[in-house]
Amino acid sequence: MNEYIAVILIIVIAIIFNNLNTKIRKLEKEVSDLSSKINKKTLHPEPTQEVISTEEIITPLPTPIYEPQRETTALNENSETPPIIQKDWLSPVFEFLKQNILTVIGIFTLVLGIGYFVKYAIDKNWIGETARAGIGLCTGTAIILTGHFLRKNYKTFASIITGGGIAVLYFTTTIAFREYHIFSQNTAFVITSIITTAAIFLSYYYRSEVLIIFSLIGGFTAPLMISTGENNYVFLFTYLTLLNIGMLAVAFLQHWKSVGWTAYIFTSIYLFYWTVDLPELLSITFYLISYIIFYTFALIDYFRKKELPVPDILMLSLINGSSIIGLTYIFNELQYEPVIIFPLIFALVNAIFLFREYGKRNFRISFSVFAGITVSLITIAVALQFKAHLITSVWAIEAALLLFIWKKTGHKIFKTCFHIIFPLVIFAQLITWCEYFNAVNLNIIFNPVFLTSLVTIVSIGINLYLLKNSSEETETGTHTFFEDLITAASYGVIYTAILLEIIYHINSLPWAAITSVALLYSIYYIFILLFFRKKLSIAKDLQTGLIYLFLFLIVINISVATSSIVTDILSKQLQNSFYILHLLQWIPFIYVSLKIIPDTDFHQSKISYWIISLAFIVSVSGELHHLYVLATSHGMEDFYAVKNHFNILYLPIIWTILASIFIYIGLRKNIQEYNKIGFSLIGLMVLKLYAYDVWQMDNISRISAFIALGIILLLSSFTFQRLKNIIKNMVDTKEKNEENQEV
Template sequence: MEFFFTILVVILILFLYNKLNNRIKNLENELFNLKNINKSNENENIEAIKKPEVQFSNENKQEKEIVQETIIPERNEAIPQKEKFNPLFDFLKQNALTIVGILTLVLGIAYFVKYAIDKNWIGELGRVGIGMLAGIGIMLIGYFFRKNYKIFSSIITGGGIAVLYFTITIAFREYHLFTQSISFILICIITLVSIGISYYYKSETLFIFSMLGGFAAPLMISTGESNYLFLFSYISILNIGILSIVFLKNWKSTGWLGFIVTSIYLLYWTVDHTELLSIPFYIINYIVFYVFALKDYFKKNMISSLDILMLVLINCLSTLGLVYIFNDLQYEPVIVFPLIFAIINGALLLKESRNKNFSTNYSVFTGITVSLITIAIALQFKTYLITTVWAIEATLLLFLWKKTNLNIFKICFYILFPLVIIAQAVTWTAYISINDLKVIFNPVFLTSFVTIITILINQFLLKKIPAIENRNHSFFEQAYKVLSFGVIYFALLLEIIYHISERSSAFIVSIGLLFTVYYIFALLICGKKIHINTYIQSGLIYLFLVFIILNASFSGSEIVIAILSKKIQTPFYGIHLLYWIPFLFTLWKIIPKSVFLKTQISYWLLSLTIVLMISSELYHLYILSNANSILQMDKLGDHFSILYLPIIWAILASIFIYYGLKKNLSELNKAGVALIAITILKLYAYDVWQMDNISRIIAFIILGIILLLSSFLFQRLKNIIRNMVDKKENDNKNESS
């Protein structure tokens, strides 16, 4: 009953479709008549609006030009160029229903066949027969629509081809009606038929369907055995067919489809089962798609942006795969293939230079050739393959962006550079697993060195791109700088830590923090030369002060403990104190000229840094001068905290307040007052109850004298400032009178 009901519904749909189709034809005729009427009206209007014949004297040619510009406006205005992806979006918008419809129909047929199977209406051979008939029937429907509805017909026919592919696959996998060889032959026949139909229809869309089926065929009839020789022989034949179609029909999307799918197959083979057998197929793949990328170059001596991208990708992926095989199988020399590819590109570069054509083509071949030679040199020094290749390719993309000003290379650069950072981070993990690396001349640091060089070149190239002045580009440039300096920092720091990893933890921490302080200090000094903007400079100063605090308090304490434990020699404390040099220089030269002091919190952080630095270092020197062992540290520390620390804080607070009043810095005054308040609170709430009588008397007397002297100085300073203000007001009155 359900089956007959379905037939009735289909008949009803066909009846309604016939009526709707007639209505659409009537509307098309009406629109055609309206277009003819509008066209005739436009012609009449054009005839009516003609340039009037106006007589001008020979002496007044400018007047004639003005009248001509007024009557007939220029038609040579630049027409906005459509975005490259608009055709794709238009295709999807206009044919979304068709695509969804054919997918729904294919699923409907599949569910119907499944229902028939569940009801045991048909056997296995009958099921395959229904699938084949359904596929052929759908293709015939597409054939009848081919003239008036080309894209619709292509999608319908592609759906029919998909039904045939799935039918053969199910017949082989589920029902075992065909052997693997027969199934493959049948799928190849379907592919060839679909290629012939697409060529006959002149439909690029249908050809893409055909190629997808062709590339998926080996997966459809796979039994799990890794017969790569057969697979890539078949794929190579497909790619040569694609290349032929590209030259005949200029269907470049099929070339990109072939490149992407073939690259995935090749890379999977390389990782899954590394063997020399894959090398000839890499070379065939390189030749086919290199010729594909240079099609327009051979014919018109021009290269489009997508062709340039193909050249970059085919050289990059081929180099990665072939060098990986040589490395994994331990063959030498690994640089042979990068050099061969460099020679091929160098020959085209030589051709351009002989013709004295120094346009985009010259820049492209120069960039690729130099990149491949650089990769070869880096690999000769045993650097890590993926990190090196990606870092150099990112620089190549940026170079191409600069030379061609095409956004596709900018997008690819911003996609690839984060991958470079990830690959570099993975490379650094080798420091954990590898022992006895040489200083500097080891694979890990040499890889980092290549990355650093490419980063510096990238910085130079970014400065030379005019579009960088745009606000969004400027943001990306500054973000790139932050990431770049981070990579350089970790590359140097990890190399240093690796080679001192046998020393005590206090030694490692101290050297690491000292290096960090000097690294940030170097960035602050070179800020103008490397074009660090004011906001990043301000952020670096904040970071600099934080690491100064860590050096003074945490690192210093660890060193004192290590010295008393006999793990570090006492003179090392002098090396630790070297962080004072960049701090004092920054405080004297860099901070006053920056925007750092324009925020209120900056004075508080600066005051905190000075207090902690002086307090910590005086405490450390006191301990080293008086302690003979680590057991004496706690007692001496309590004595210093109770007796000397309030005095130190009181002196510093007085300096802050004095300097704040002198320079009219209210936040510094507040910091000084806050420090005095903390000192008094600490003295009365804790210190007094821990002192003996003599220490209590000494502390109170000294602190009281300091506070009185500070108060006197502040009063005197206030009077001086008041007298200066009064004198200025009197001078102004005298001048006005």
């Protein structure tokens, strides 16, 4: 029953197709007749009823004068050349898919339909194994012949049809070899090679770029189709080399860039798989052959048109980077030396073209590209010589190279590629840092992990410089969100790389010392960013955030880390001299408070005065507390007694002095927030004194504390009164002078 339904459907579809075809032919004939009539009217126009006199025909019309056009011309001459609008390189692909998506889906569906029909015939035992293969080969040939007859009027459609026929031939050969064992592997390889050669020939004959892409995909996947699982890489890459040479010839004759990129992608996948699966010396030969082929492919337009288009620049960058990764990996696995030989050889090749451009005094795009690649390869060679990690270093340098080329050419594709590869750099760097956990006895600085980080830091520094300059050249002078994210991540990578190296080499110290050193490094790192904030073009909002983070780290270091250091010193786990290292935090703290904060927008909100005052109070109180404990304690046995004595007797005095200073600054600079902070601190001190401290003191300490605090408060009050009178007299004098001037 199902067979009859299928036959009826095929007949109905054939009738409908025939009717539509007849109507389309009639419509084409009507359009052709209408077009011929219009052409006749255009060539032989009908005479008008009015007779035009000979004088009117001969008399020339006066030449019109267009004054506005002159002005426009003058403006155009004085104006700058309009920027070149960059075309989206993906638009031709989308345009092709938009116009031919039905054809692609149709041929794909047809191939599946034929496959299901053959499977159905097999299940019904209608045909044998040899007949099945014959049907597939005949069907593929019939589809190719159909495309051949349609090529004149429907070029793209015919190319896709022919590509589908080639796909049927490939799959039929594969099934006949793998499933039915009709012929041997060598015979299958010969057949697939003949199919590939015929497909390339048809592509060249039809001048169809679409067809040759189908052909190349089939040619590169043919070894997978007839594979038996044996690793015969020599045979495989000999075949691929011949296929790439054919690709290069077609690209040279027809100037089709897509064929080179298709071949590069498949060749790279095969090469990397061979490199990881079975690294051997022979694979280096095929790496070098592939490098020569694709490097030549990238330079076709350079020699032909004296220019380097965007795809060729990208190909030059990728072929150098991928070849270095593969070749160096093989050398490292086989433990051959020197590992820098291939980066230097490739650098020499690019340097030849660099000096060629220099000799012509041509310092344009080509010069910049060859210079960037040459410098990148030399940098990779230096990094590898010092045993830096391969992939992280190559990706980091490749990212900087792409951003440099974007800067020089202005083509957004290179910036897009940078945005893609930069997260990979961070991911690879994270993997590299994980080696700190298992590494033993690494040298200071000159170890593989930190040298890799150093390469990444240098490349990131170049990236930040290029991104900074690119923002200055825009109208708004601002980065996009993604660029701000890259900038923040870059500073984070630099910070983490140095921090992990420091922690690795001090990991034998007590945890308090490690924490203190890490916090001290963090404080200085933020201080350096703030110190060079203008040269680094750090946004104002980010500057404010860095200041808040800086003050927070200061408070944490004083209140938590330093207390642990004091405990370790008293318990003899650390030397007394280690405390001197901690005191270095006061240098950036004082400089940030006196120089950087007044020069920023930190004090736009009132809360900022309270935060910096809190940091100052905690820092001074904590530092004096630690110094007093270290000076008077003899060990951990009297640590808590000395600590409580300081908190009860000296801390209220310190807070009173600080409160007086805040009130003085508030009156002097007319900042009400400092006055509030000073009086709040006095209130807190009084509350602490009368609610807790008094009940913990002996009589002598109580008398001494009250007398000292009383004297300080009276002197402070007297000083404020004098200052208040001075300010009042200054204001009165100023008002009198203004009145006298008016008179």
